[in-house]
Amino acid sequence: MxxxxxxxMVGMMGAGKTAxxxxxxxxxxxxxxxSDAEIESAANMTIAEIFARDGEAFxxxxxxxxxARLLDAGHGxxxxxxxxxxxxxxxxxxxxKGVAVWLDADLDLLxxxxxxxxxxxxxxxxxxYATLKAIxxxxxxxxxxxxxxxxADPAFSIERMTDAxxxxxxxxxxxxxxxx
Ligand SMILES: Nc1ncnc2c1ncn2[C@@H]1O[C@H](COP(=O)(O)OP(=O)(O)OP(=O)(O)O)[C@@H](O)[C@H]1O
Ligand SMILES: O=C(O)C1=C[C@@H](O)[C@@H](O)[C@H](O)C1
Ligand SMILES: [Mg+2]
Numbered sequence: 001m002x003x004x005x006x007x008x009m010v011g012m013m014g015a016g017k018t019a020x021x022x023x024x025x026x027x028x029x030x031x032x033x034x035s036d037a038e039i040e041s042a043a044n045m046t047i048a049e050i051f052a053r054d055g056e057a058f059x060x061x062x063x064x065x066x067x068a069r070l071l072d073a074g075h076g077x078x079x080x081x082x083x084x085x086x087x088x089x090x091x092x093x094x095x096x097k098g099v100a101v102w103l104d105a106d107l108d109l110l111x112x113x114x115x116x117x118x119x120x121x122x123x124x125x126x127x128x129y130a131t132l133k134a135i136x137x138x139x140x141x142x143x144x145x146x147x148x149x150x151x152a153d154p155a156f157s158i159e160r161m162t163d164a165x166x167x168x169x170x171x172x173x174x175x176x177x178x179x180x
Contacts, residue, residue, distance in 0.1 A: 002177040003030050003075045006098035007169065010146055012136060013082035013120050014113035015103040016161060021079035023162040028176075031076035035084060038066045047081075051121035064090055071097040083122075086142050095147075099175045101165060102143045105152035107136050112154075148172070 007024065009017035018034050025032030036047055039062050043050055050059050063081060067090050070078050078098065084090050085100065094100050105113075111129055114120060125131045148168045152161060169176040 001028060001166075002179050003028050003175070004177055005175045006071055006075050007077045007165075007175070008071075008094045008098040008100050009077065009079040009103060010085040010094075010100050011082065011103040011143055011152075012105060012110050012139065013122070014110040015082075015105040015152055016113075016158065017079040017082075017103055019158050020103060020161045020165060021077045023158050024165055025077035027162055027166065028077070031074070032079075033070045033073065033076055034079045035063055035066050035070060036079075036081045038070065039063060039081075042066075046119070048119060048121045048124075056121075060087065063087075068093050082139075085146070086139060091145065099148065099169075099172065100146035101168065102146035102149045103152050103161075103165075104143070104149050107133055109152060109154045110136065 009021040011017055018036070021034065022032050039050070039059070040046055043062075045053070047059065050062075060083070063084055064087060067078070067080060067084060071093055085094070111132060114123060114132065115128070118124070122135065123131055150161070150164050150168050156164065166176075170178070
């Protein structure tokens with residue numbers, strides 16, 4: 001299989017963009033990049049620390065810069081942060097240079113995955129489930145603009161989710177070319 005465009009994983013926090021994106025890159029033998037991880041290592045701070053010190057708007061500017069840079073870095077798999085695809089400028093850059101894959105996980109699954117972690121600043125509220133639900137409902141119509149949608153089945157391992165993403169990519173010969 002030969003990758004002809006960067007695969008950009010989009011979707012909610014906890015959907016599995018990082019975990020499945022890393023596994024996909026390994027399977028395709030291409031570089032793996034994660035915008036959250038790039039921002040953290042460049043700043044030498046966690047995302048929670050960046051939000052607390054510099055605010056969300058600052059983080060979003062960094063996120064757009066990092067995504068533009070990573071999309072120019074050659075073909076690979078790029079996992080974005082959960083809010084990245086909401087920005088029109090990011091969507092335009094992703095559509096131009098890559099293919100957006102929405103990992104579509106339902107609210108129950110997302111909650112199971114994020115509820116015990118304190119690493120997501122947007123969920124540091126009095127009622128984190130209600131916050132997650134509100135964010136989910138607001139964002140779903142925007143994630144639905146992605147080129148491909150893959151349902152995150154709660155019974156699927158990361159490996160099996162990777163198979164499902166590869167199956168979706170195979171429907172797009174302009175993205176993934178079968179090589180004999
Ligand atoms: N298919 C899966 N089966 C089991 N655990 C999974 C699966 N996919 C992801 N996970 C686990 O769920 C958690 C959240 O996944 P991950 O960090 O990849 O989400 P994300 O979409 O990158 O979220 P964020 O937007 O916050 O970066 C991780 O602990 C990950 O290992
Ligand atoms: O959904 C979001 O807006 C976020 C998700 C994470 O990946 C991080 O990018 C950050 O916590 C914001
Ligand atoms: Mg991630």
